[in-house]
Each structure stands twice: as C-alpha cells, then as structure tokens.
Amino acid sequence: MNKSIKLYTGIFLTAAIMTQSACKKNFFDTQPDNELNIESIFTNRNQTEQYWGGLFTAVPDVWNQPFGELWSAVTDECDMSNQTATTIDAMNNGAINSTTTTNLTTAQYYPKIRQCGIFLDNIDKNKELLNTASGAYEVARMKSEARFLRAFYYWRIMQIHGPISILPEDTKLPTDNYQIPRATVDQAVDWLLSELDKAATDLPEEIFQSGTTTADPTQTGRINRMIVEALKSRILLYHASPLYNGNKDYAGFKNLDGTVLFNQTYEASRWTKAANAAKSAIDMAERNGKGLYQVSDADPFRAAFLSSRNLYWDGWRKEGIWMRPTSGTRSWESRTAPRSIAGTAFSYMGVTQEFVDGFRMASGLSIEQDPSYKESGFTNAGNEYYVAGTSKMYEGREPRFYAFVTFNGSMIPGAAKAGMTRVEFYNTGNSGKAGAPRDWSKTGYTIRKNIHPTFSMTPAVNVARPAMFIRLAELYLNYAEALNESDPNHPDILKYLNAIRQRGGIPAIAPGTLSQEQMREAIRKERQIELAFENHRYFDVRRWKIADKPGYYQGGTYTGMDVSKGSTLSDVGFHTRTPAVRRAPWNNRFYFLPLLQSEMDRNKQLVQLPGY
Template identity: 55%
Template sequence: MKKIKIKLLAFMALCLVFLLPVGCKKGFFDAVPDNLVTVDGVFQNRSQTERWLAGLYSSIPDPWDMPYNYITSITADEMDASNWTNPPINSGALNADQNSSGMNAFYEKIRLCTIFLENIDRNEEIKALANGADLIKQYKGEAQFLRAYYYWIFMKQVGPVVIAPLKASTPEDNFQIPRSSWDECVAFVLSQMTEAESKLPLNNYINGTSDLDVTKAGRINKIIVAAVKSQILLYHASPLFNGNTELSDFKNLDGKQLFNQSYDATRWKAASDAAKAAIDLAEANGKGIYKVTSTTPFRAAFLSCRDLYWSGWKTEGIWLRTSTAISGSWEASASPRSTQGTGYNGLGVVQSLVDDFRMADGNNITTSAIYKENTYTSTANEYYVAGTNTMYTNREPRFYADVTFNGAVNPGVAKTGANNARVEFFNTGTSGKAGVPRDWPKTGYTARKNIHPTFSMNPYVTVARPAMLIRLAELYLNYAEALNESDPGNPDVLKYLNLIRTRGGLPELANGISQSDLRNQIRLERRIELCYEGGNRYYDVRRWKIPNQQGSNQGGAFYGMNMDAGTSLSDPNFHVRTIAFTRAIWQRKFYFLPYGQNEMDRNKQLVQFPGY
C-alpha cells in the first residue's frame, strides 16, 4: 500500500506541473515538497490540500487549444487543418486502438476527486481557520461537481459510460463493471451536481464582502452549476438521446438497453426550465449580453462580436478558464502569413459555414437580390479592400468578425506593404499556396474570431484573457431551443433568439413563424454565434441527428475557393467553388467515439459502441 501511495503522489505531483490557475492565495502552485509523499501528508497540510484541489481543475478542456484537439472544429463542418493534422475520424480510420476521448485522463481525475472528498475532512489546519468549516464545505462542492463534470464531458464523447464506485478503489476491487444506461448516467451526474450546488457559493466573492474576487475566476459556483445543468438537460431532450430507436441494438451483455426507446416530450420542458433558471441566476448577478456603442449600428454590432472575447468576458462569461492557449495556439494557427512575424495560416473555414452567414439585411445568400460571386467591389472599408469579390460584401457583422477571406483587412498587425495589409489567399498571394509546403488553408479562408487586432508573432504581442467555457449567449440559445420544442409559440422563444440576432446586427424576426422554421433559425443561430467554440457544432449536429443531411454533412466533399489558381486579388479563377478536401462518408458509429481497446481488454463487462 505504501508503494501505491507513493506512486499516486508522484502522479499527482506530475499533474501539478500543468495546473489550471484557478486564482488562490500566493504560493498556491508551488512544487510539492519532497517530504510529502503520502496521501496522509497531503491532507494534513492546507497548502498541499489546496494544490490537490487546484489540480482537479486541470483536465477541463481548453476551447482554444487548436488545432491539435481532436474533438473540435476540425472534425466538424467548420474548419480543416489537414495540412497539419487529420484526426482518424475524418478519414474513417478511427478505431478503439486510436481512441481520442481522453478516457484515461478523465478517470484519473475522477479518482483524484474521490480521494479528495474522502480525505478533506481530516485537514485540521483548514478546520482551525475562522472560516474553516465553510472552506471545507466549498472545497467538497467543487470536487464533487468536477467529478460529475468529467463524467459529463466523457458522456458527450462516448455515450453511456461506466460509473465507478464513489470510493477510492484498491487493487482488490472488482473492476468488471458494465456501462450504465444513458438515462442512468444523466440522473447520476445531475444528482451529484445538485448535491455539490448546495455546498457552493453563489458567486466568487471576496471573503466577507459582496465584491467579486477576480483572482477566483473559474472557481465553481452556483451560477456555473446551473449553466452546466442547462446544457445536460438540453442534450438529454435531443433526438440522439430521447427515444432513439436507431440505436436499439446498443445493449449490455445482459441485454440491457443503453438508450431509451420511447420519446419523452417532458424532457424539453425540464430543459427549458433549467435554461431559464440559469439565465435568471446569471442576470441577477450582473451578467448580460456584451454590447458596445459606435458610430453606426453595423460597426457597433461588429465590435460587440469581435471584442467579446477580450473585453466582454466579464459581462457575458458564465464559466471561465483562466489558463488558455488562445495566443500560443489559436491566434498563431489562424492568423494569415501576412501577419507580422508570419502566422501559421492553416485553420481553413469550410465554404458551407461561409455561406451560412447572412447578408447585412438578414437574408440568406440564396434569397438575396444583391449577392453576387462574379463581380468585384471598387470601394474599400474597415473590413475589406477595393477589388474584393462581392460575395464577401454586404454580409452580416459577425461574418467580418469570424472569417478571414481573400481581400479582407489583416486581422492582426500586418507586415509592411499594401499586399500584407490585405489578406491574399489566391495562389501567388502573400498567404496563398504557392511557395509554402503546408501553411495555407485548403479552403481559401481562415478563422478570424478571437484574434486580437494587436496580435503579432514577432515581436510577440498578445492580449491575455481567459476563455469562456460557457457564456450567456449559449444559455439564451439553449432556452430558445428547448422552449420552442416544449411550448411552441411562447413569446420568449423569439425574445431570446432576437437578443442574439440584434447584438449581431441582424433585424428581429417577426411573430408568426412556425415551430419548424423557428427550429431551423435557432439551429442556424447556434451555427454562427457559437462557431469554433468548444466543439458546440460537433455535438449539435449529432444530438440533432442531422450529420448526414445537406448543409450539415460531416462527411463527403467539402468546398472552398480554388487555391491552385489566381495571380491577383480579383482573379476570377481563384473565386470558383472547388472541392478542398474530402472526408469519410458519415457512418452511424461516428455519433460517438469508441472506448479505448485497453479498457475493453481489461473490463469484460464493457460493450463497444456498434461499428467499432
């Protein structure tokens, strides 16, 4: 047992090297002293106990760690990075030996949460503090929530999971445990979060005051719990998880059905109630949709959407991740080569997403009388230069905040010269295919969202900011979707959907829209508002069961501009819809990732998702 404890602490110490800064007292992230080599030693010392708690946060996914995170936009109909990396799900080669779910890391964190919960009450040093009892109660709530949350993100990836006993395991324990059903998994996670919620503060306040403590940003509180529960219940009500007869063959070895086969309409009511409760709680504590004012409504909408990620997180952010790879990974990977210091220029946005952004008047490009792909503008503005193809003009403000196109003004600090002040994706352009082996987007577009206008590679300039794991706009869209299904015609559906549209510079939708048309509008709004953020699109198309439908296809041919052509900005040979890359045709097994083969080999009660 002593050897086991030593190994456990060695593992914990290694984890602590990569701790997520969650904002605690000075010295919180110092190295573990050599003389503390047992669990007993850790939980007799306040500092080490709090470091253990901080380590429990470290596996929360970073939504801007791109492009090398498998479960992100590069495996959905948002982006491509196949010049650099191409996850096996895109080629159809995904199997249990290539499991990319992070399963082992999740179970390790789940076990460490359990050890913390079993031992925190033994810390006499914390108990002796004036607020010691309250601290221990709060710490328990954080650990209990995080344990449930790691189950939840694992469930999103692989479906029904194996739920470990709520005690620290020993080598003598029985690990032959079958999957729980999806409904059982949801009930377990929700019950754990509800228990945790009762132990947590409403918000992260400075002790003894009503002032927010920014050093505790990201620490779990009641607002965060309510937001995550909203997400869980929305998924639980969705077609993939609610009466999905397509997965009737997914059973345990004893024949137990892992997905319910009967549709339950009341789940949408539960989801809408949870979303509204989360919204009300957030707004009562000062949260709101981030907006700025400017000279024109269009410019105000653009700045509201562009600056949200570095100026608006205090207003709109519900759950923050204070440690993020925004600058070192995302900004560098998405910036064109014309960026000062030379961006990596490789996160290619697919044509279907470009096409889904509306025109400035709210019309789709297919119904707009002014949308044209064979003419070029003679005027310039803050968003594009003269000579830009008119397919990129008169688009909605979010288009200019989220997509970099041929002729766009450089998103960051440009190299010197007029050719670098604008972005040139045509073949011989400054960010084109010619002359470089891999640093060019196959589609002729790159992602632009969350690139700060002062970003530079060399000299290295970035604006530090946290990442928003959940923001208020997502809760608004959760509510609108669930309410449209549970109570069609309720005026709140349009109210909350229009709050997102108008912030983005679009006109309000009028009354009288059918439930099915509103469903499509809500789905489109999620597609645009949440693009590139935390795998939302990846999971949305799956839970809606539309990954093989036109306009949301996750396999087959994906289009862009012709990167093999073009010698000038207005060259029509570049502006031709061309197959940019092809992915494996959608298969049912891609709804979920496989359990890792190593776990399948160890646990003989575990069944694999059909198709792997």
C-alpha cells in the same frame, strides 16, 4: 478568508498553466495513489491545496485547437488537415476505431474522476486547514467543487463515448474490482443531476469583491452555483435531443445482461425540463450581473461587429459563466492568423465554403434569399473590413462574418507585416499556397474569431484572457431551443433568440412569421453562427441526429476557393468554387466515438459501441 481564497486561486492558475506546458500528463497524474502518499497530502495544508488545484486541470480549453479540443476540425466548420493529429485524421478518413480513437477519457477524465473521489474521501482529515478561521467554509466549498468536477468529467465522457461506467462513490485501491458495466443514458443523467444538486448546496451563486457587486477576479474559474445551473441546462438539453431521447437506432446496444442503454420511448416532457433549467440558469446569471456583452457605436453595423469581435477579450466578465483562467490563445492565434501577420503565423485553420455560405446577409436573409448577393465581380471601393477589388461574394454580409472569418481581400486581423494592408489567399499572395510548404489554408479562408487586433508573432504580442467554456449566449439559445420544442408559441422564444440576432447585427424575427419547424431551423442557424468554432457544432449536429442531412452533413467533400490559382487579388481563377477537402462519407457509427481497446481490456463488463 480573502487571503485564503486568493491562495487557492493562485494554486488553480498554476495548475492550469502547467497543463498548458505539459501536453501529455497533468502534474497530479504522476502522483501515486498509495496510502502513505495520500496520508501525507491530506495532513498538510499546502499539499491539500495543490491537490485540489490539480482537479481543475482537465477542464477543456476552448481555444486549444486542434491538439487539445479537436472537435471543430472534424465538422463542416473548418479544415486543419495541413497540420493535424492522428485521431483527427482517423475521424475524417473514416478509420476511427478502438485503437485510433481519442485518449481523453483514459488519459484525463477517469484519472481526474478518481482524484476527485480521493479528495472527497480525505479532505476532512486535514486539521491544519480546518482549524483556520475560514477553514470549515473553504473545505465545504472545495468539496462541492470536487463533486461538481467529478460529475462534469463523467459528462464529457458521455458526450464523446455515449453511456458511461460510474465508479463506486467511495474510492478504492487500484487492485479492487472495477468490472463495471455502462449505466443507461437515463440512469447516468439522473445521477449527474443529483450530483450537481449536491454540489450546489455549499457553493455561492457568485463571489463579489468586498462591498461591491463586481465579481472578484481572483475567483475566475472557481465553481459557483451559476456554473452548476448552466451545466444542468446543457445536460438536460442534450437529454431531450433525438440522439438521447427515444433513439431506436440504438435498440440493440445492450450491456452483457441485456440492459438496453438508450431509452426507446421518446419523452416530450424532457424539453420542458430543459427549458426550465435554461431559464433558471439565465435568471441566476442575470441577477448576478451577467448580460450579453455589447459595444456602443453610432454605426449599428460597427457596434454589432465590435460586440462580436471583442467579446473574447473585453466581454468575458459580462457574458462569461464558466471561464478557464488560462487559455492557449497564442497558439490559437498563431494557427488561425494569415501569414501577413507580423512575424508570420501558420495560417492553416481553414473555414469551409459551406460554412462561409451559412453566414447571412446584413438583411438577415440567406445568400439564396437575398437578391443583392453576387458571386461574380469585384468591389469598386473598400471599407474597414475589406479593400477595393475584393470579391462581391463577401460584400454586404452580416457583421459576424467579418468578425469570424478571414477571406481574400479582408483586412489583416492583427499587427500587419511592414507594407502589407490586406490578406491575400490566392496562390502567389502573401498568405497563399505558393509561399509555404504547409502553412496555408486549403479552402482559401481562415478563422478570424478570437484574434486580438494587436496580435503579432514577432515581436510576440498576445493579450492574455480567460476562455469562456459556457457563456450567457449559449444559455439564451438553449432556452429558445427547448421552449420551441415544448411550448412553440411562448413569447420568450423570440425574446431570447432575437437578443442574440440583434447583438449580432441582423433584424429581429417578427412574432407569428415562422412555423415551429422554421423556428427550429432559425435557432439551429443561430447556434451555428454565434457559437462557431467554440466546439459546439460537432455535438449539436449529433444530438439533433441530422449529421446525414443537407446543410448539416458531416463528411464527404467540402469546397473552397481554388488556392492553386491566382496571381492578383481579383483573379477569377482563385474565386472559383472547387473541392478542397475530401473526407469519408458519413456513417451512423460516428455519432459517438469508441472507447480505447485498453479500456475494454481492463473492464470486461464494457460493451463497445455498435459499428466498432
């Protein structure tokens, strides 16, 4: 059995690696679905295993930004407009329509949905595989994984485009009738949950190395029941949220037969279901050895900094729930690192000033609340996070600020160029505007999160690690949010919220000090910071239905430092808030993206989203 498992995982890794190098088409997307080919694939064990491995290749890579996962680039988190793609530009300038919208659904998700269906229909025909010693067990597990992946890809479409069209359970020929209307939100969620429950039946909670309680590394990326429960938590949290729960703004969004696609009656009980699902997922993860990753250090501040920084390469075994075995971390690091990195990185993924301001002080207070926050003047002494002469606006911030954001005067996040000891974003600095045509940040900040301390462009140094698509901290926050809405006096709200806060180095919230509304804001702030740049912000602000509200506004003008000025580290001209990025004002049609016109042309039963 172990030999078979390792073979399957190797195939999965190969398929995932192929996805990294082939940006337009996944390997199995090019295979025809004719009967002769299907018969050949599912009578040969090796071909069946390769087909199964290909089902995973559209699982998102969190760090493949902005050309794969584009979501951070179209939020208030960051700006990538010096080097971005057509869809991102269209979303940010308000020109998004059925021609410029993302093609993820057409190019990746629906093809994978079909392939999952083909696999489920045909895997039992493979006698060569079934007749191996562990064949029946492995076939049942692979079928469950295919069922899970099919549901997951449907969920991704729903997150992006709203109510989905669900294909028939049995796969049909390409020439058959696919004129299928959208399912309502509630119908889709019910179907997704039922599919996930079916998938869980033949999946283990976790696979451990023989005779140990250590997760088998050869299983990384394969689906287990922990992953199923975690995805159910995410789906139910969204289903309870205002965008999906009694959204009267979509009262007129109907199928051609008049079916209203969004439930018009708010159901408070959905929050209870979401809380229960999150707690179930947490309990399963923790009894299988998962926990928040934490580094010990005599200095609590440094411990929090290292816990937050090192999580992405040292902590995934402890905290990761669903991991992608291969990840484009080198591309991520090359785009986010400043040009002072050895070999010269691209340095264009800029953090907005508004997002920088969202990080709290070490006291746990906001910069507006803490009297020690100063926006004028420069530090007299440096430390391991920044050098002397750095602006005081970066002094005394919470540990995650120093782990997640690179600012003028901060230490170089990876291997430094010879003779360089700090990052300089002012105009003539080592990573400033004057030094490159496009490889500079428009805001005077870049993302620091998930840059390994040894990263170098030349010589090429990159520490390979899986990408965590779902991790335990998210489940803690899911639970706290759902519980605050369903049972606002429950002690678990603070138990799990404070666990994240304290790991991040800020004080716990005392019981009884916040109202339900204040707690809601505290939880949302924690999601903003803890999950920053991990492709949650785009969907969170939308599901809360507050993208037009102060502090969450998704559009308009974002500020930064004045990157056109400055010739020294402590130049006041650079350290002046100035408009850095201008986007189209928010429009409520942006809550979901339209489907491609080609999809509408193929399926005449589809109705386009309002406003497109």
